[in-house]
Amino acid sequence: MLDAHSVKPLYEQIKDHILRAIEKGVYEAGSRIPSERALSEKYGVNRMTVKKALDELVQMGYLDVRIGKGTYVSRPKIDQQLTALTSFTEDMAKRGQSASSRVLVAGYVPADVQEARILNIDPMTPLVFLIRVRLADDTPIAVERTKIIASYCHQIVEMYDFTRDSLYGVLRNVYGVHLAYAEQSIEARRATAEEAKLLQIEIGEPILQITRVTFSDGDKPIEYVRSAYCGARYKFQALLRNL
Ligand code: 16G
Numbered sequence: 001m002l003d004a005h006s007v008k009p010l011y012e013q014i015k016d017h018i019l020r021a022i023e024k025g026v027y028e029a030g031s032r033i034p035s036e037r038a039l040s041e042k043y044g045v046n047r048m049t050v051k052k053a054l055d056e057l058v059q060m061g062y063l064d065v066r067i068g069k070g071t072y073v074s075r076p077k078i079d080q081q082l083t084a085l086t087s088f089t090e091d092m093a094k095r096g097q098s099a100s101s102r103v104l105v106a107g108y109v110p111a112d113v114q115e116a117r118i119l120n121i122d123p124m125t126p127l128v129f130l131i132r133v134r135l136a137d138d139t140p141i142a143v144e145r146t147k148i149i150a151s152y153c154h155q156i157v158e159m160y161d162f163t164r165d166s167l168y169g170v171l172r173n174v175y176g177v178h179l180a181y182a183e184q185s186i187e188a189r190r191a192t193a194e195e196a197k198l199l200q201i202e203i204g205e206p207i208l209q210i211t212r213v214t215f216s217d218g219d220k221p222i223e224y225v226r227s228a229y230c231g232a233r234y235k236f237q238a239l240l241r242n243l
Contacts, residue, residue, distance in 0.1 A: 002043055010045055014053035017043075022062060022073055032070045033063065061232065074232070078136060082238040085182050085214070087168035088134050088142075100164060101132040102140075104198075106157045108150055118213055119149060119221045126150040128157055130167070133198050140199045141234060144227040152177055152222055177222065182214040186236060191228070199230045206231030 002013045021027045034042070039050045054071060057063040064072045080091055092099035109129045116123040128148040134141050146167065150156075153175045160170050171177040187209045196203040207228045214223035 002045070010043075011049050011052040011056075014039070014043055014045070014050060015056055018053065018057060019062065027073045029073050029075045032072050035070065064232075077233055077235045078141065079235045079237050082184075082236050085179060087166050088144075089166035089169060092136050095136075097136045099166075100135045100138070101162055102135070102198075103130070103132055103162050105129055105131040106162060108157065109147070111147075115147060115224060118224050119147075121149060128153060130157075130162060132162060139233065140230070142227050142229040143195055143198050144225055147224045149222050152216070178217050179214050179223070180217050180219075182212050182223075184210060184212045186210050188231070191230075195228050199228070201230055201232065208234060208236070 001017070002010055004010070006013065018027070018033070027033050033039075036047050036050050036054065039054075040047045043050065054063060058065055058071070062074055064074050066072060078091075078095065078097075080086075086094075089099040107129055108126050110124040111119065111121055111127050113123050115121075115127065116125065119125075119127075126149075128146075128150050130144070130146040130148075132144050132146070134144055148156075148167075148171075153171060156170060156175070168179060171179065189207050189209050190204040191199065191201055191207045193203050195201075195207060196205065208231050210225070210227045210229060212223070212225040212227070213221050214225070216222045
């Protein structure tokens with residue numbers, strides 16, 4: 001199965017072989033692959049060679065090591081198109097997954113100087129403040145910290161339960177707020193201890209930090225969101241046209 005005379009090192013050949021098995025569904029997403037020992041017997045190489053192949057596949061995101069349990073084929077990431085202003089609930093519905101949230105904070109805070117500048121309001125203006133862990137089919141995907149100018153949505157915190165309700169849905173259907181567009185940036189960083197706990201990942205794992213300012217009609221900024229998306233479970237896609 002392996003070619004000892006090839007210029008390609010044995011561990012690379014094993015990597016290719018395992019990758020092909022993942023692509024063909026021989027090793028299915030979420031399933032456990034054979035142990036290092038079983039693979040070294042299968043390929044007739046020592047365990048270090050197998051380990052090197054597996055380590056690289058883990059680094060590349062194709063496999064996950066679960067300590068004490070074994071090595072598993074990673075599940076495909078959720079991919080979000082960067083083309084339209086949509087909500088988490090809508091994104092999950094489109095994929096046939098159910099969206100829910102763990103609400104950590106739901107209340108009101110006065111705008112600080114930075115928020116006031118971003119939202120074009122006076123400091124101390126009341127803001128709705130929500131911190132939610134967003135879940136897709138019960139898997140934590142992101143921690144979102146949302147601030148919205150409270151005068152747009154009187155008593156929203158008292159009246160709605162954001163474990164199930166969609167914030168954008170309520171703004172649109174109840175308060176008649178039309179969200180026109182958003183400015184968004186995406187940066188890479190490592191998970192903090194708090195995020196690691198909330199997202200059920202290890203401290204230091206990759207995070208996509210997203211900052212979004214959402215505008216209603218008339219170019220009025222109304223929402224300021226800072227979110228930490230789990231890099232292993234989420235990716236963004238965009239179609240780029242040559243202008
Ligand atoms: C998305 C938005 C977030 C918005 C939320 C509303 C990103 C990065 N963030 O998660 O800004 O507050 O949707 O979701 O896309 P909801 O209507 O499901 O509560």
